[in-house]
Amino acid sequence: MKHTMPLLPYPMEALAPKMSxxxxxxxxxxxxxxxxxxxxxxxxxxxxxxxxxxxxxxxxxxxxxxxxxxxxxxxxxxxSLTPSQTPVPAELAEALAKDFGTIEKFQEQFTQAATGLFGSGWTWLVKDNQGKLSVASEQNAGNPLRKGLTPLLVIDVWEHAYYIDYRNRRAAYIAAFWELVDWNKVLERLKA
CATH class of the missing domain: 1.10.287.990 (Fe,Mn superoxide dismutase (SOD) domain)
Structure with a gap:
């Protein structure tokens, strides 16, 4: 099977100015x-x-x-990104609160993991086979599927993801990411 480029679900300029x-x-x-x-x-x-x-x-x-x-x-x-962010759906908010305490505590833990990941990689919100949510970071091309986890949300923290817009300010890129998350997509993945 020949692999092909996925289609972006929005125009290339749609995420600007947070992602140019x-x-x-x-x-x-x-x-x-x-x-x-x-x-x-x-x-x-x-x-x-x-x-x-x-x-x-x-x-x-x-x-x-x-x-x-x-x-x-x-x-x-x-x-996972959208130019038209909506509030976190109630069902997702409940799931995040159950395992992290609050949505804010989830975002704080995810942000700390993404900011603190040394070098290149990915930070994920994942679900285990019991339905428990957690944050996992993977270096380089790492993917939680290898550990039997279900990915729900991810941020790319390779420098190429943010260097044009944010130079070496990874924390500023992560802050902007939170304004682009497609919460409905995260919920859809949680329910799948």
Whole structure:
């Protein structure tokens, strides 16, 4: 199966000024495109040639894992954002309050994890098989699917995600991220 670029659910300029069109052009249009192209090249003629991304994330190693996970992670990230944010739905607010105390405490824990992740990687809101929510950080191409967890929300803290708009100010990027989260998408994933 040939992997293709996912469609953005909004125009490239829609997240500005919190995430500029230039950032989306590079992050989505160049970085993600490179992962997709590399994945197709690396899997050609291998047992993974027709495998879904999730299977590669759970079982592959090396370049195939890295490019499959980065393709999946980036797609999930871009699908987590919206230019038209709505309040946190009541059902999601209840779930977050149950496991974190309040939505604010969840955001604080998530922000601390994303800010404190050394080097490049991802910070996730995940659900375990008992339905408990937690925050998990993964370095490089790491993905919680490998640990049997269900991803609900993610922030990309690789420098390419924020350097055009925020330079080395990761904390400012994370603060802006909270104004772009598609809470309805998070709830949809929680209920799936």
């Amino acid at each position: 069109k230039e950032t989306i052009e590079f992050h989505y249009g160049k970085h993600l495109q490179t992962y997709v192209d590399n994945l197709n090249r690396l899997t050609a003629g291998t047992p993974y040639e027709n495998a879904p991304l999730e299977e590669m994330i759970r079982t592959a190693e090396g370049g195939i894992f890295n490019n499959a996970a980065q393709t999946w992670n980036h797609t999930f990230f871009f699908e």
